[in-house]
Amino acid sequence: MSDLSLSLRTSFFSKTLPLHATSRSLFAPLLSFSSVAPCCSLATTQRAARPVPWGCEIESLESASDLQKWLSDSGLPSQKMGIQRVEVGERGLVALKNIRKGEKLLFVPPSLVITSDSDWTRSEIGDVMRRNSVPDWPLLATYLISEASLDTASRWKNYISALPRQPYSLLYWTRSELDAFLVASPIRDRAIQRITDVTGTYNDMQARIFSKHPDLFPEKIYNMEAFMWSFGILFSRLVRLPSMDEKVALVPWADMLNHSSEVETFLDYDKSSQGIVFTTDRSYQPGEQVFISYGKKSNGELLLSYGFVPKEGSNPNDSVELALSLNKSDKCYKEKLEALRRYNLSESERFPLQVKGWPVEMMAYAYLVVSPPSMSQYFGEMAAAASNKNSSKTRISYPEIEEETLQFILDSCESIISKYTKFIEGQGDDLISVNAKQANRRLLLQQLARDLCTSERRILYRTQYILRRRLRDMRSGELRALTLFNGLRKLFK
Template sequence: MAMADASRILQTTLIPTFSQNPSHCRTSNLSYHHCSFKRFHRIRCSSLYTAATDSQSAAGTTAITWGCDVDSVENASALQQWLSDCGLPPQKMAIQKVQVGERGLVAMKNIRKGEKLLFVPPSLFITADSRTYAFSGFGAVNDRSGAVKSEASLANSSKWSNYISALPRQPYSLLYCSEGFSTATPCNFRTRSELDRYLEASQIRQRAIERINDVTGTYNDLKLRIFSKHPSLFPEEVFNMETFKWSFGILFSRLVRLPSMDGKVALVPWADMLNHSCEVETFLDYDKSSQGVVFMTDRAYQPGEQVFISYGRKSNGELLLSYGFVPREGTNPRDSVELSFSLKTSDKCYKEKVEALKKQGLSASQCYPLQITGWPVELMAYAYLAVCPPSMRSRFDEMAAAASNKTTSKKDTRYPEIEEEAQQFILDACEASISKYSKFLQESGTMDLDVTNPKLLNRKVFLKQLAVDLCTSEQRILFRAQYILRRRLRDIRSGELRALKIFDGFRKFFS
């Protein structure tokens, strides 16, 4: 999910729009939208939030908590009752513990293949258009008094209190990978250090850093322009970095994109309790006939079985970045690893090649995805351009166009005269990346977690294990690519050798 989508939902739905005349703020009718859904997985971790609120209390800031431990039965029951009271029709599923520290929707009755489930009505959606100020990890606007109150102080009087109480107090998000994160410490430096240690080999590291910096940058901008100037409306105990991270963690992991509503995004209570499986293809969408968010099962379920959906055709790295889990190795057919490539500055045609790439919106350095089944034709075209000699400069624009994924044609154009050099170019990048993964995996067993706060131990161990799982799966793809490339180069070179032997034989025959 794009940062812009999360930011728009947060600022228009979770954060009340500031006005000198708050009485103009109204809650409009909820509109209905859909998304492909995302959630957390697997291991339970001790809450980093506890440590953060401890530090806030020590500094004299009142700690306000939202959410619950993810295995809370009481909060799950309260959520189900609230949903029923709000119009959710009887369901064939219920929230249950499905693994240690994890909740999911479990079949209570026999469910047939092809059956529609959920039917969450639009009145329960939370979208950027709905301006549902009652829901907020930060606060709520009271239309009569114009005062901003924290959801904690609203308690059961808030319409959304049962939903908020059932959300995880600690989203499994890379936003929380930095120890002791607070408004007093720039997160980009502390988080960057930890991500460098755990995700050094993976390209997902840079995307994680960019996301973290986007979130903290958004908060710092709002604090400078709004929060600090109106402390009575935006009290620090509510509008602080910790609650901001919590809200974005919830958005990144739970927003659903609804294709039938032009790809609009929404928070959909109840639907966001479904977990992901790489083995299913079904996804959430808005159904006009039933007027609610539904999904159609692609297999049958017996009572007691957990029901799954797909969060989309995402790599393990993308699933970790947004949802905080990594599927078991070898179970994700959509898994891929991004490999970085760069033109050599020593290339005599470096400037010409860069210009050709710029025409296509590309740069001298590019990343392309590798899957266990191979790589895109765009990568091969980039490799051809990278090794292309000056004698073939008339082909630079053609190769650059083929290297862009913006082109409608996916023709796999080959240049036999530089095929060996292009394959070797990809192999070199592949093997350089493999060495980084190998180094991390070899050192991970003895890596010092540097945990000064015992409350953070589980979080540190969890993040480290996720990094190991991700690097193992990505290295597996690279090993496969290495094997294919080495075999192809061997065939090319053995073919050339046979041709040379035949030519030499003819030469000797006629001499």
């Protein structure tokens, strides 16, 4: 599945990145989101948005079996998997027969795949989109709305009916929910940015295209709610196919596969069979759920696009970003900022921490932050290393400021840990729920946020432990050296 990390808005419809996913999650959602009414834009913070009139409840098997029948009637070869209710991911593909390791599965023909080249049932809408050179993501978002609104007149009717009416993702959290539940996590800012981008993209489409052709794009259908829905579908189901020139595609049937970080197998186009396939990296027995990987994503990124958080400690790709900043009262603030800007860095930067360590760029940035005026000749070198653009690509090291640097990272780490602890150990939130449905939604979101924050804090704790141990070793080494030096001095006296 895919990831939209570039701003959609700034370059009108800029290019977007692929949707991958991560880790096998043994996490089974305890509660279902299906009763939750979506809220979609930051601008409409507390207003419950109208749900779209198409799609189904995410756990619906009825529409899934219609989908299965339509797909086989339309050329999908017979499958070794079937759609079933599953513990992880509500609906998923389950092995019906023994599946061997290394076996190719799916074989979805290109005629059953939605891409930017797909024919529009209303070709005149496709013509307008083409004339305006609309990029893939907003084009596909509009395509989905257009086909969904045509109901049985669209060849994709059975596919669209089996799509969730409310896909899970942070796109549907209100601003006050993001503020209340994700205050400690850097994912909050990413979610706000994403909502802003999608909202901005809709506004651009509205101003530049929809409003110019009200007969083709009536606001009753092409509105913000519909756009939020279709973007939610794209974020959680779009795949990039490396062997099809990185084309992004919605692949019916394949998009019923759930993610696991324990597998490393991705969807792709297979030239020999001329279909979308994946190759299993383990065997499955009948009744077992079959998984693919959505990519090497952190728990925060999985929550952002897919609305779930894997079980604590189960995601080897988990990470959390730590923000480091220049000190405004630093005598060399201006010189340091200039050095950073030369390498496209700013006075505050985020670096991904993992359980297994932190990037060398972060250490270089921290060296720059703490270095005294006497080290100004190294500012450029430090900034280059922080941006990963140092010419020699060697790890820089300044033993004279090592201790201060580690202490600075430790302080930054500890101040963020306290924010996490405050949220995790806090007694609920201040948000007022007006009815039982809303209260239920709050509980669900709070649980997801707690799971995310616990996993992110775990990485911060590990970083704290490593830093403390290094500082302790360094200090006890220094103490030993000092004792030795004093001993020698006494001897010579």
